[in-house]
Amino acid sequence: MTIAFYTLAAFILALGVLVVSTKNTVHAVLFLVANFLCVAMLYVLLQAEFLAVIQVLVYAGGIVVLYLFVVMLVNLKRGPETHVDPRRRDRMGLLIGGAVLAEFVAILLYGFAPRATGAAPAAAAPGVGNVEQVGWSLYVDYLVPFEVASILLLVAMIGAIVLAKKEP
Amino acid sequence: MTPITPAHYLVLSAALFSIGLIGVLVRRNLIVIFMSIELMLNAVNINLVAFSQQWQHVVGQVFALFVVAVAAAEAAIGLGIILAFYRNKETVNVDEITLMRW
């Protein structure tokens, strides 16, 4: 368990850094898939099996394919990073990111370490399996946001067509 | 080795969130910026699932499912916007978005 966590964590972070730092966009997309798959395995460690499957299906199977399509469609004749705005401050970005990380880690360690697993188990859901529990929660407790999310996905579908279709 | 507590997951997610943040701030390729935002959303999901296990219920996992749905919707829209922009001006470099002052 412990070894699995540290291995996955190392992979997730290393792949994350690669996504952000690689010059080749296609490689970045592939690193992103690998990153998503590692996160899915992490969900299995956390006993969220259903979410792990969804992560693979939606992220690795859907979103990343979309990214790959666009990278191929937007076939750049020149490297996208050739033009550099002289006013850019890349070091600032790194500095801000580093500061944010340090702050988060300090606060989270301080805030959560003392009460690591002090939670009482909540009222047991009717099912036993993870999928059944998620289903009950999603379709009974959170039915209204689920319905609104369906409109959200409809908007995304129509919107993507409106934006991406060629001029008649 | 110490056992894995939720704090471990929080530190991992904070690190992943910061990597995404740096990506958004530093990179100029719009597609890479979108991918960095996906990394940030994944960090949020790791948080939610870790808390879900800590509290021994599935609410956090359901929250994470909604985040996945939103990420999918945003990816579709974001890439549609990139295509519309690319058709008019053959670039995906944010430094060339200069018609209005940034």
Add this chain to the structure above:
Amino acid sequence: MPTGYSANDLVLLLPEIVLTTGLLVVLVADLFTGRSRQHWLGWLTIGVLVATAVPIVALSGHATTAARGLLAVDGFGAFFKLLFVLAAAITVLISRQYLEVEQARPGEYYFLVLCATLGMMVMAAGIDLITLFIGLETMAVSFYVLTGFLRPNRRSNEAAIKYFVLGAFSLGILLYGMSLVYGLSGTTRLREVAVALATQSDSLALKLAVVLVAAGMAFKIAAVPFHMWAPDVYEGAPTPITAFLSVGSKAASFAMLLRLLLEGLPAMAPEWRGLFYVLAVLSMTVGNIAAITQGNVKRMLAYSSIAHAGYILIGIVTATPRGVTAMLVYLMIYAFMQMGAFGVLALLRRRDVVGDELKDLSGLFFRRPLAAFAMLVFMLSLGGIPPTAGFMGKFWLFSAAIEAGYVWLAVIGVLNSAISLYYYVRVVVFMWMREELESASVHPSPGVAVALTVAVAATIIIGVYPAPLFELAEASAKTLGMAPRVLSLR
């Protein structure tokens, strides 16, 4: 197994159900409407909005929750829902002529306007983290598409990209904060969150969560220093959408912020009060000073809307029932004057004239005296000159600040109002200058005429006789769960 839903839930959710049905009808009707009869879609959309307003008004007296405690059905929500329906109706009215000039297809446009309205309504009614964030996202995604709706227009493309990148980025920050709130409280229902967090207000992790939530929401209301997207997006988006964005999206984000802070995080009041104090002062000052230097009216109104976000934030800093009342009053007044000003700008759009530069307004009084008079009313109201509604709104906000002991905040607000007069009056001066008189006159369509008449009438009537609006807002603010409790914490 009992699910906890009853037929009563269907009744309580009627506004959302009617609107959802209506937007699907508009989408399908678009398929069966020929190109020559597409203006009927606009009237169909207006019909849907009117049909939505009926159950909102009918349910406004309730103070209960629906759908297993995820949505509140109360006066506060009803007030905001009416505001959104009104803003959406004005948007549709001023859009038709604009869309014809731009040669854009109206079907999807009206559909997306209605979807954004649905998202806003969920944001105003939600008392649950997941529900609020799904509502926010439904609104935001609709606006990303609407901003980039004019595909051949590069400004519209760029505005969509900027709005999308910064919107998605801020969503990440907001969600990280929300995940911490959930982790610390173990629930997503705001009223349970408030109970669970009441004892751990000194937790550093909770403070981090409050900062992240505040930063994420500050992006949405365009408060300084999270405002950099607003001027570009407002300038590039189609003018009616800019109007809807600056009124509807802002009001919905304020409603969600009030729900989050007063219903979910009242224990952290000292922290978020301080944060929003700083944001309010920065937004007022930076917004007004930057607005002075703008030559583009849409851009100027963008900076002025940042400044107005600063004024409205005063209500959050006070967090008293009176402060919240003043926010509601101001948001309603702001809806009329801001939508009206953009309505006049949309009127100026013609085939070869974008109509959003200051010089496009020159001599407007001699070309279209009525439009110029309407613009005069809106500018005076935005500047807060006495006989108009804007004055009453500012008066209530500043007096609420003084009553809560924030005298300096009120002083800064008054000074900023004085600064803002400069650039509002400049617009008026341009309209009365007789130069570059163009013979090509702009003929307002019936829709634009109706929208502008309503906006002018409301701006003047509320300015002269504000009591009914104030009483309505006061009754609505009272129903916001925890407002009295925060007051007792001070």
